[in-house]
Amino acid sequence: MDYRQFMTERLSDYKDDNMLTTRVLLLVCSLAPCHADGFTLEEEEDFNQDVLGTDFLRRPLHPSFFCPDMSPSPTVPTSVEFVKAADVKVIAALGDSLTTAIGANGSTILSIPFEFRQLSWSIGGYGTYQNVITLANIFKLFNPGLLGPSPVWTFHGQPTTVNETGFNFAVTGHNTLNVSDQIRHMIDTFKSYPGLSFEEDWKVVTMLIGMNDICDFCKDKTLFSTDNFIRHMTDALDTMMKEIPRTIVNVVQILSMKPLRDLQRPTLGCQLQKSFCSCLVQPEEDSTELQELVEVNTEFQRRLEKLLDGERFFKKDFAVVLQPYVENAEPPHLPDGTIDMSFFTADCFHFTVKGHEELAKGLWNNMFQPVGQKEVIKTFSEPVKLTCPSKEHPYIYTRPRVESSAAPLRRLCVPLMSLLSVFHSL
Template sequence: MEWLWIAVATCVLVPHSVKGNDWWGEYEEGIRHYSKEALNKEFPEKTRPASFKHPVFQCPDMSPSPTVPSSVEFVKAADIKVIAALGDSLTTSIGANATTVLGIPIEFRHVSWSIGGYGSFQDVITLANIIKLFNPNLVGAAPGKTVHGMQGHISETGFNLAVTGHNTFNLPGQTRHLIDTLRGYEGLNFEEDWKLLTILMGMNDICDYCKDKALFSADNFIHYMTVSLEMLMNEVPRMIVNVAQILPMQTLREVQKPTPGCLLQRSFCSCLIEPVAGSPELRELVEVNLEFQKKLEELLHSDRFFRDNFAVVHQPFLKHADPPRLPSGKIDMTFFTHDCFHFTIKGHEELAKGLWNNMFQPEGGKMIVNSFSDPITLTCPPMDHPYIFTRPIAARSDLPPLQSDAPSKAAILLLSLLVGRLCLV
């Protein structure tokens, strides 16, 4: 088994076009000092010592509703029975707990920000572990690790069905896999159980944009996102879908160290890393990044995906997020894996807290993180509204419908008066 890990790491690291004998020499040196124990070590010192525990998180009301809610607008955290996640390597949590660069191919799904189920909240803060404080019987949290490129079993993945390297055009396939898995999962009441799904997708489209500008356009991003959300809305009852806004990616260019692992950044996201600072190519990519964000907001700030038992909610906390920095202004590298691109557990925990807080904030009043330099404070559901906010502004009763072909009462009255006056003439 030990040589399997080495082979996987080699397959991932070697094929990339990284020049220079120094890289290969250091990589071979890493293999010579490789040990299975080091590769699989939980909580490397870079993240935290194994004895570390988070303080207890307690809220005034952590109880479920008296009866299972029938409306998507009145679902409390404790009412959530099932948790799931779709996306790419940020959701598979690739390399997040790696001890060395050789651990980058490992997908540490059990510590993933949106669905990791390792231990408890005091061990790792994930959205699933927060919800488990409210409902200890939560189904679907990812219990284990997988290896990139190898088929993972549901006993390892839970309902974390994200796939490393996937683009948004792969999202409908992930969605179909999830729907079929939920339908056939023993012990899950598909019709009655409330389900919480988190989707974060689109960063790989930007990383690949310069390779095929038509395929990885903002319009295609929205098309495949729309197809996926409509599949869920049409087929899955009692579901709330968090769609997290994608990151502004330009500042990831600053995440650099003179190490072999950091050379992988160029392979993971060449369209972002390779352009020269200030170049037209980089400016175009930054504009595309902003267009992705804008079009996603436009898609979700409506009542298109809002029903009595289903809602899609745009969670914008990452919209302006800047990488965590030290007091000197330099990037805090303890938040990044050995590839200088993905997040360690520290980064995943900040994402989890940002998403949880957004879930209990109304549209128009959701927190947007400017920097991860200061840890996010986890908040409790408001006592006056202990439910996940799902109703979009467009669906509020005090506002006119987003689109309507029917004439309003005022228009009918005005038309009647005009006709009456014409009849008197």
């Protein structure tokens, strides 16, 4: 079945006498005032094509990606430090609308309520790597039997099943305070899913959440404080470490969000920014409110890095690794200096498939770079070049930084050296 036929049949599950169009418009209008006020309204184009991207597979296929060693370990690893890509049996994701891939494959405001989970950077499983580059599709090159990639799109606010979402447990609009609910759902699904060995299978879980806390900060500075962000993250990671065996958790560092203020087009869609992230978008450029939000954003990043620096979330069969590649990334620019809006959806806030693919490649590369040597992307203007695991270290890097691991030994050595100097002076 080709993509156009697939999307048409799936659309028929919802569409009845243009009722889906009506529902989309009602939802969009609930998110932002539905009047043009001089902005360009582009919703009169073909609904199927512009909302669901039915011409998605018409673009050229990506070149094949091969590595010298794509084989699993001779036996199933027992240590989290020796897990190769082909050893990973299960992939999952936690987060918000960036991970549900809101609007990622549409071209108008009508696409915003659609969650293109099958194309999501960390978990999308549509087609193959050559169709769309996602972390899951890269892992599928190493293990075609991978469990969990998201197969289809969903509609925001509608009930879903694991057959639709795969192991993408992200929920559009969720804050960090909600992530424990996602984790409980994930654990229950893992334990009951046919063909998944909860105790034996190695799992990779990618978690990116916290941007909505910043977007809502001005509405409740206590509820969305840095302390609460760290408390919720700590509780979430503690739960996973306690309850899920054989797991590597990618915690992707949250983005610096101020550059999103520069994503502007004279369209109704861009006005949705004011609903998605009013605390960021509405303050004046030189206001104390904006400066405070930028400082909170930086503090979120700093405190998250501090939380994950060391062996706090590391044991024989479990590790949490901070992947920092997007922490300072600037929006991509065209040669004339303007922002390349092809990376962003009609709401001028979320990523299109083009942006999702760069997020996926950057995450994969970070996973095979040691702590302290992980690439940090400056801008997506230049495509990220996907790399292979090295011959010297073909495993996903999970060992915390050496300095942190050696700290207890250094603390012991200092008094011992002082004592030896005393004896030497006698």
